[in-house]
Amino acid sequence: MLEVRGLTAGYGPVVVLRGIDLTVGTGEIVAMIGPNGAGKTTTLNAVAGMLPRGGDVLLDGEPLASAAEQVVRRGVALVPQGRKVFPRMSVEENLFMGAYPRGGTWRDFDRRAEPIFSIFPRLAERRAQIAGSLSGGEQQMLVIGRALLSEPKVVMIDELSLGLAPLMVETLLDTIVRFNRELGTACLLVEQAATAALEIAGSAYLLRRGEVVYHGPASRLRQDVDVLHGAYFGTATGTAAAAGRR
Amino acid sequence: MSKLLQTVIIGTVTGSLYSLLALGMVLVYRTTGVLNIAHGGIGVMAGFVAWDLVQLRHWPYYAGLLVGVSFAVLVGLAFERFVVRRLPNAGSRTVATLGLFLLAQGVVFVVPWWSNNSAQVFPSPFTGRVVSIPGADFAVSYDQIVLVGTVVLLFLGLQFLLRRTRLGMAMRAVSDDPAASRLMGVREELVAPVVWAMAFGIAGLSVMLIAPINLLENTSIVAFTLKALAVTFVGGLVSLPLTVLGATVLALLEAFTQIYAADIRGLPSAWPFILMVAVLVIRLIRPTKALDEQALAAA
Amino acid sequence: MRSWRGLVVFAVLLLVSAACNGSSAQRDALLRLNGVGGAGTGGSAAPDQTGAAVPSDSGVVPSGAPSVGGPGSVGASPAAGAAPSFGTPAAGGRASASGGSRSASSATPGGAPVSGGGGQAPAARPGAAASSAASAASPAPGAAPAQANGNTDVGVTATSIKVGHIGIYSGPVGYVGQNLSLAARATLQSINDSGGVNGRKLDVLVRDDGWDGTKGINAARDLVEREKVFAICCTQSVSTTDPLTAYADQQKVPNVGPDGWGLVQYGGQWSWPLGVPAMSEARVLAKWQVEKQGVKKAALLHLNSPTGQSFRDGYKEVLEKMGGKLEVVQAASFDDPGTTTLLARARAANVDTIAIYADSGIVARLMREAAGQGYKPPKGFAGSTFYYFNVTPELTGPAGEGLISSSHWTPHDQDTPGLRRYREVVTKYYPKIDHTAWTVTSFVGANLFADTLKKLGLNVTRQRLKDALDSTTDYDLGLGTKVSFRPGQHHANTATHLVQLMREGDKLAWKSIGYDDRDATFDK
Numbered sequence A: 001m002l003e004v005r006g007l008t009a010g011y012g013p014v015v016v017l018r019g020i021d022l023t024v025g026t027g028e029i030v031a032m033i034g035p036n037g038a039g040k041t042t043t044l045n046a047v048a049g050m051l052p053r054g055g056d057v058l059l060d061g062e063p064l065a066s067a068a069e070q071v072v073r074r075g076v077a078l079v080p081q082g083r084k085v086f087p088r089m090s091v092e093e094n095l096f097m098g099a100y101p102r103g104g105t106w107r108d109f110d111r112r113a114e115p116i117f118s119i120f121p122r123l124a125e126r127r128a129q130i131a132g133s134l135s136g137g138e139q140q141m142l143v144i145g146r147a148l149l150s151e152p153k154v155v156m157i158d159e160l161s162l163g164l165a166p167l168m169v170e171t172l173l174d175t176i177v178r179f180n181r182e183l184g185t186a187c188l189l190v191e192q193a194a195t196a197a198l199e200i201a202g203s204a205y206l207l208r209r210g211e212v213v214y215h216g217p218a219s220r221l222r223q224d225v226d227v228l229h230g231a232y233f234g235t236a237t238g239t240a241a242a243a244g245r246r
Numbered sequence B: 001m002s003k004l005l006q007t008v009i010i011g012t013v014t015g016s017l018y019s020l021l022a023l024g025m026v027l028v029y030r031t032t033g034v035l036n037i038a039h040g041g042i043g044v045m046a047g048f049v050a051w052d053l054v055q056l057r058h059w060p061y062y063a064g065l066l067v068g069v070s071f072a073v074l075v076g077l078a079f080e081r082f083v084v085r086r087l088p089n090a091g092s093r094t095v096a097t098l099g100l101f102l103l104a105q106g107v108v109f110v111v112p113w114w115s116n117n118s119a120q121v122f123p124s125p126f127t128g129r130v131v132s133i134p135g136a137d138f139a140v141s142y143d144q145i146v147l148v149g150t151v152v153l154l155f156l157g158l159q160f161l162l163r164r165t166r167l168g169m170a171m172r173a174v175s176d177d178p179a180a181s182r183l184m185g186v187r188e189e190l191v192a193p194v195v196w197a198m199a200f201g202i203a204g205l206s207v208m209l210i211a212p213i214n215l216l217e218n219t220s221i222v223a224f225t226l227k228a229l230a231v232t233f234v235g236g237l238v239s240l241p242l243t244v245l246g247a248t249v250l251a252l253l254e255a256f257t258q259i260y261a262a263d264i265r266g267l268p269s270a271w272p273f274i275l276m277v278a279v280l281v282i283r284l285i286r287p288t289k290a291l292d293e294q295a296l297a298a299a
Numbered sequence C: 001m002r003s004w005r006g007l008v009v010f011a012v013l014l015l016v017s018a019a020c021n022g023s024s025a026q027r028d029a030l031l032r033l034n035g036v037g038g039a040g041t042g043g044s045a046a047p048d049q050t051g052a053a054v055p056s057d058s059g060v061v062p063s064g065a066p067s068v069g070g071p072g073s074v075g076a077s078p079a080a081g082a083a084p085s086f087g088t089p090a091a092g093g094r095a096s097a098s099g100g101s102r103s104a105s106s107a108t109p110g111g112a113p114v115s116g117g118g119g120q121a122p123a124a125r126p127g128a129a130a131s132s133a134a135s136a137a138s139p140a141p142g143a144a145p146a147q148a149n150g151n152t153d154v155g156v157t158a159t160s161i162k163v164g165h166i167g168i169y170s171g172p173v174g175y176v177g178q179n180l181s182l183a184a185r186a187t188l189q190s191i192n193d194s195g196g197v198n199g200r201k202l203d204v205l206v207r208d209d210g211w212d213g214t215k216g217i218n219a220a221r222d223l224v225e226r227e228k229v230f231a232i233c234c235t236q237s238v239s240t241t242d243p244l245t246a247y248a249d250q251q252k253v254p255n256v257g258p259d260g261w262g263l264v265q266y267g268g269q270w271s272w273p274l275g276v277p278a279m280s281e282a283r284v285l286a287k288w289q290v291e292k293q294g295v296k297k298a299a300l301l302h303l304n305s306p307t308g309q310s311f312r313d314g315y316k317e318v319l320e321k322m323g324g325k326l327e328v329v330q331a332a333s334f335d336d337p338g339t340t341t342l343l344a345r346a347r348a349a350n351v352d353t354i355a356i357y358a359d360s361g362i363v364a365r366l367m368r369e370a371a372g373q374g375y376k377p378p379k380g381f382a383g384s385t386f387y388y389f390n391v392t393p394e395l396t397g398p399a400g401e402g403l404i405s406s407s408h409w410t411p412h413d414q415d416t417p418g419l420r421r422y423r424e425v426v427t428k429y430y431p432k433i434d435h436t437a438w439t440v441t442s443f444v445g446a447n448l449f450a451d452t453l454k455k456l457g458l459n460v461t462r463q464r465l466k467d468a469l470d471s472t473t474d475y476d477l478g479l480g481t482k483v484s485f486r487p488g489q490h491h492a493n494t495a496t497h498l499v500q501l502m503r504e505g506d507k508l509a510w511k512s513i514g515y516d517d518r519d520a521t522f523d524k
């Protein structure tokens, strides 16, 4: 469904991504992991239209526009790194902004938000609270819920668990599984700390220095710590390291 | 008894005047993070344009009003396009509004047939008509009623705009987090001009409503704008209800001290200052964050 | 990168606006001059046509054009278009009047030319601080005492007398204040056009104080200490003339014909005020209101300046001495005139009248607002000459009907030979001038200055001018008050006339109500 081929991006003269290939199938949960500075955030931002990019990005075989406003309307939503809620707007109003690209109004808001509130009952409880005053975990729920209100085909979540307590991470992973199952929304889950994401993902990509160094079933990465180790510390490419041990 | 009623009426009308100017400034701050110091100055300039057309060129009143407001709107669009957009952050943009204020003042002073009097007479079609208040031995002019009515409408209108419409929500989202709002499909370059055009238009309209009551006069509008600025701090620069409340309280305090405690010299004119200090002290005593949340909850 | 560009944009914006504001006062003044004067003056003598007005160094100077000497009297006035500036005293026309010109020395009447023109006459003003003027050459020993080069004192040459004048062209009352200055300049110009003072032209340097005493005193210092004027004439901006009194005494420079509105001006040895003090106006007004209107309770709104306070004090004193009571007193500022609350307080106190010391703008607001409330004190509104301008009825509209104002001199609706002459002189140069008490004061001041100088003959010195002014007796231009000064007694004019805004066709106009009285409290 979402196909990325030979994606390049960078900041000014600095090239960060040197040709990323990546596929997220319909209704799939895909993990993308890699050490700090590997280029994960850059990849997501480039796909979402927040950065200029090279290469091809296709959605259902059609090229995806390179302007962020159009990307979200086509059904690719980004939950950016750092829990970017609208801090001075209420929970409800943040969710309203999620429906914005779909032409959402207050009149149809309840209908649109209903499924999201059922996935995130915490948000329903705190409808009127100012988003800036929510806890970190609640803010993460809010930005995911907000992204879902744009009725995306695929939602890209950057650093889901960063700075959150393990229990909260578990809760969030559960909700991802839930909306993936209930709404059929595909998910590209980006994590630096690999273990949690790999539990729910079908396939996984390992990114290092702007290149994909491993692609395969998430279960394999989960089982074989050396592959991960190799990817993180660069002793060899992940697959080679894993093969060598065998 | 009638003295009391008169004082309350005077306070309410003056409070509306402060509110009118303050609401326009809150709109800009809340949607752009910029403190628009030019608000009153732009209003005066637009007021003079309308006055020029109506009083000197004998245009119909409402045509002059429309052109005056449109002029302010165009200035707002130009300012957004050529200044705001090229400046990196709210701080530098605020300073730019100071520059714009000086520029507007300069224009008002330079046009010789605008500045040939300390004040210019700019009546509205209602000027001269009054309603007497039973029991107060007092009359309120239609112009004053229009002013108060406009403040109520403007307050409700802005509340509705900022909380219930897609445009208003988009404006607030952009001011909260421009990058995140792009991800929500909001195009800042389409939203920001609307904010500035609207705010400047409101500024122009405000002065045109004040002029029939107070004459068209620069010094006092600038002084009112400063008071309105003090009032906006009561609402943390974002809350519309607290702003209107602050404006009304300030005006009532002024009216009551001027009328009942005139012997305490300097007290009436000290109120804006006292109000500012009070807001600062409250902010020191109570955590700023909690206060801002309250302001926003009330917004 | 982006912030750098932003900074540039901002800097440009600030510069543009600063430029607009900086020049606005000057341009404003000039535009007004051209609007008020010019039309209809056939001769080449209109002061506003003497050359392009070039903003000068002090920042408040609508200089250049203001020089009264017309193109026909180049020797005594800066050449058209020359901008005087610091550091280049010899540039342009300025030099011709600063005592350094050789052509001036050759024209010295009745005195042997002294080499190295500009020598100070030693006998004239020994020890004066300002006598370092024109010190390019040491005084020639043995030169005739006062006649060397015609340079009998600071600012005096064989062909000219340098005179400083400070007017109000900007600031809160610039819109009315400029008339005062224009009347003075017209009168001084008329004196030059009819031959000057014993062959010398008056070289008038004009400054704008914006009704700001600090600016005014800076201008006075510039005129006296840098430009080395001989005297200051016809300065009628009470913010400046009050402090100017002490400065004139300190510098021993004659200050002829200030407004006299503030009481301190009468304490000076070197100032000869001609207007009526605000306190005297207030006393006469209060007396009339009690006697003729039966006023018992009054409210008063006054600008919070020393003059405003003296108006308040004079009004209260007489009102309460005659059994009335000043129920409400409120100070006003231009930012916050407080008209709304004054009206509420006046109504609550049920006063008979509201007395005002404020400009036309504030008066108009007060009366419009009262009319809007359907309120008028039984005996109406009354007050100072501050708003005795034709702009007042324009601003008040119909609400202004019945407003009473003080006036000095014969009110302008009268037709007397003195007023006819006044109008003829003033309107020749500035046809559109708004005639008031103060424009007449300007006219009297300029004439008194020139007539007294004429009495001195060629030996013009500051001390001799002072002595002559101090012996002025019944100086009369047929304008209602005869002016007399004695050493230590400079209260020459305390006669207040009352005028009222009355309907004339579909407009309101000031009409005399046929009452005048003097305040005798200052008589000695």
Ligand SMILES: Nc1ncnc2c1ncn2[C@@H]1O[C@H](COP(=O)(O)OP(=O)(O)O)[C@@H](O)[C@H]1O
Binding pocket: A011, A014, A016, A034, A035, A036, A037, A038, A039, A040, A041, A042, A043
């Ligand atoms: N705004 C930026 N300007 C310049 N370089 C950046 C910027 N953001 C990230 N980079 C660089 O791009 C590389 C990839 O960063 P990023 O995509 O944030 O990595 P990750 O999300 O995998 O930690 C890093 O070397 C980082 O230093």
Ligand SMILES: [Mg+2]
Binding pocket: A040, A041, A042, A081, A159
């Ligand atoms: Mg990252």
